[in-house]
Structure formats: C-alpha cells, structure tokens
Amino acid sequence: MTVQKDPIGVGIVGCGNISGAYFRGLRRFDGLRIAGCADLDQELARAAGERHGVPVFASAEELAAADGVDILVNLTPPLAHESVTRSLLGTGKHVFTEKPLTASFASAASLVAEARGKGVLFGSAPDTFLGSAGQTARAAVDDGLIGDVIGASAFVTHSKAELWHPDPTFLFTTGGGPALDMGPYYIAALVNLLGPIVSVSAMARIGSTVRPVSTPGRQVDTIDVTIPTHASATLGFANGAIGTVLMSFDVWDHELPFIELYGTEGTLSVPDPNNYDDTVRVRQHGEHAWRSLPPVIEGFTSRVDGADLPLRGPGVADLAAALTGEPFRTNADFALHVLEVLDAIANGTDGVAALTTTCDRPAPTKETWTS
Numbered sequence: 001m002t003v004q005k006d007p008i009g010v011g012i013v014g015c016g017n018i019s020g021a022y023f024r025g026l027r028r029f030d031g032l033r034i035a036g037c038a039d040l041d042q043e044l045a046r047a048a049g050e051r052h053g054v055p056v057f058a059s060a061e062e063l064a065a066a067d068g069v070d071i072l073v074n075l076t077p078p079l080a081h082e083s084v085t086r087s088l089l090g091t092g093k094h095v096f097t098e099k100p101l102t103a104s105f106a107s108a109a110s111l112v113a114e115a116r117g118k119g120v121l122f123g124s125a126p127d128t129f130l131g132s133a134g135q136t137a138r139a140a141v142d143d144g145l146i147g148d149v150i151g152a153s154a155f156v157t158h159s160k161a162e163l164w165h166p167d168p169t170f171l172f173t174t175g176g177g178p179a180l181d182m183g184p185y186y187i188a189a190l191v192n193l194l195g196p197i198v199s200v201s202a203m204a205r206i207g208s209t210v211r212p213v214s215t216p217g218r219q220v221d222t223i224d225v226t227i228p229t230h231a232s233a234t235l236g237f238a239n240g241a242i243g244t245v246l247m248s249f250d251v252w253d254h255e256l257p258f259i260e261l262y263g264t265e266g267t268l269s270v271p272d273p274n275n276y277d278d279t280v281r282v283r284q285h286g287e288h289a290w291r292s293l294p295p296v297i298e299g300f301t302s303r304v305d306g307a308d309l310p311l312r313g314p315g316v317a318d319l320a321a322a323l324t325g326e327p328f329r330t331n332a333d334f335a336l337h338v339l340e341v342l343d344a345i346a347n348g349t350d351g352v353a354a355l356t357t358t359c360d361r362p363a364p365t366k367e368t369w370t371s
C-alpha cells in the first residue's frame with residue numbers, strides 16, 4: 001500500500017505493550033514518519049522514545065501541536081478509547097485508534113459523528129484483513145472460486161490468559177470478554193469477505209464465575225468474572241449469507257477452524273484473522289484434498305525477522321492514503337458496524353435484532369507493502 005510522496009507525520013499516544021508493534025511496523029512505509037510519542041506515564045513514554053529514537057512529548061495535546069503531526073494513533077487501553085479519542089479529535093488532527101472503537105457501541109456513534117463534523121478522518125483497527133491472507137480470501141470470493149457463498153462459520157476460543165498473563169483481570173470485566181478482545185478481527189474479516197450484516201441473534205452467559213490465575217509471578221490469584229464469557233450467534237448478511245459464530249473464554253481445547261466460508265462450489269478456509277499473513281486454503285466440490293492459494297499481494301510480515309514480530313500499521317497507512325483520495329478501508333463507519341455486531345454478540349439479543357448501522361464493503365487492495 002502506498003501513501004503520498006511527502007511523509008505523513010504520525011504521533012503515537014500510549015506507549016504500552018502494543019506500541020512497539022506500531023513503532024516497528026510503521027517504519028515499513030516510506031510515506032509515513034513517526035513524529036513523536038506521549039503517555040500519561042512519562043517513564044513509559046521516555047523509554048519508548050529512547051528505544052525507538054523518536055521525540056517524547058509531555059501530553060497528547062503537546063504532541064498534536066508539534067510541527068508535522070498529521071495523524072494521531074490511540075494505543076491506550078480499551079476503556080480509555082472513548083475519552084482519549086474525543087480529546088484527540090478535539091485537536092483537529094486525523095485519528096486512528098486500536099480496536100475496539102470504544103468499549104461499547106452506545107458510546108461510539110457520537111465519536112464517529114464528531115469526527116465527521118470536524119471534517120477529519122477517523123479510523124480504527126483491526127486492519128489485519130488488509131494483509132495477504134485477507135486479500136487472498138477476498139479475491140477467491142470475488143472471483144467465484146467457491147461459487148455463491150451460502151454460509152460462514154467463525155470460532156473465537158480462549159487464549160488461556162490465566163496461564164501466562166500476570167493480571168488478565170481486564171479480560172473478564174467491562175470492556176473485555178471474547179467478543180471485544182478477539183472478536184473484532186473475526187467480524188472485520190467476515191465483513192471484508194461478505195459485506196455488511198443486517199441482523200444478529202445471540203445468546204451469552206458467564207462460564208466460571210471465578211477464574212484462578214496460575215501465571216508465574218502473577219499479580220492476582222483469582223478473578224471475579226463480571227461479563228459473559230461464552231456467546232453463540234447467528235449473523236444475517238445483507239447478501240443473504242448466514243454466519244454461525246462462537247466466541248468463548250470457556251473453550252480451552254478444540255479442533256475448530258478459525259473462519260470457513262461455504263459456497264455452492266466449494267469451501268474456503270481462512271486462517272487466524274489476528275495475523276496479516278497466513279495460508280488460505282480451498283477445497284472445491286469433488287476435490288479430494290485441500291489446496292493452498294497463492295497470495296495475491298506480498299505479505300506484510302513475511303520479510304521481517306522473527307524478533308520483530310508482531311507488527312502493526314497498515315491501517316494507519318490506509319488512513320494516510322485516504323488523505324489523497326484513495327479508498328479508506330478502515331474507516332469509522334466500518335468499525336462502528338463491527339462494534340454493533342460485537343455488542344449484540346457479547347450481550348445476547350432478545351430474538352433476532354435488526355442492526356442500526358451498515359457500511360460499505362471495504363475495497364480490495366492489490367498494493368504491495370513498502371519496506
């Protein structure tokens with residue numbers, strides 16, 4: 001994916017765990033320049049600035065006011081997304097936020113309207129559907145490789161955070177849960193492949209009410225669960241396809257796929273949508289084995305040393321390219337629609353719920369990543 005010739009200045013707000021993936025990933029784009037970073041925790045900001053060789057600012061507002069800053073990237077925790085994004089939009093800069101858009105659908109629509117009123121671009125992760133796997137699967141669907149898509153399935157299962165995270169409490173309280181944690185990747189991938197969703201029917205419940213934490217060096221011994229951790233839903237797509245979705249922190253071990261599409265002429269197997277680059281497989285009716293599809297674009301992470309993984313940044317480059325009139329695939333309307341679907345799945349519905357939002361199916365990209 002290319003951006004305009006003169007580098008676009010990017011400011012990073014929030015220098016926690018995910019920030020390194022952005023600092024490294026954004027450097028893959030010749031048209032982007034990291035102009036600085038800021039965090040409420042000044043020590044965290046200083047450490048990130050030194051590690052990645054960028055200026056450190058005392059506040060997000062000071063960063064936004066610096067010369068050459070065009071886009072602000074919000075990498076704060078999900079519960080802070082609403083307040084921080086509103087503050088960033090108030091600076092008049094274009095804003096890209098990590099997923100989810102906010103911690104609840106009810107709080108997100110006003111932010112989208114505010115950005116539109118200010119005439120600034122507002123985008124959100126997940127952007128992994130822009131990678132080689134998402135685009136290869138998209139090309140297979142658009143080319144009719146499996147015929148008309150009748151149905152789809154997606155399975156979000158537990159990362160077993162109680163065994164490796166020192167304090168996974170945030171996953172089991174407001175703003176967490178399987179839908180808001182990993183669900184955005186899956187729903188964004190499905191909307192990229194099949195277009196917008198018009199209805200959701202879902203049931204959700206809490207599994208274990210208390211979760212023991214066994215991580216060596218853990219900060220907590222147990223977690224009181226306050227939100228549903230197991231949800232099952234049926235999605236009705238505008239194109240007539242029917243989706244079956246499971247999102248659960250109670251499914252520890254399984255033999256389930258990530259995403260599959262079922263068509264009149266075959267089945268498409270889509271890899272983990274949390275990653276940009278993996279193998280897409282197809283098995284057409286009558287074939288005796290699955291076969292791998294060649295990527296339609298170069299992988300974003302394929303030529304990066306393993307020590308530098310994971311990487312993030314294509315969504316920010318997507319926003320930057322939109323400043324010059326290119327399609328804006330990770331736009332806020334897309335993210336808001338994804339969030340409404342996730343909100344319905346996470347909380348359950350009373351029968352079949354008609355959605356109030358829609359979005360354009362993101363335009364495919366045939367661009368190759370710069371390095």
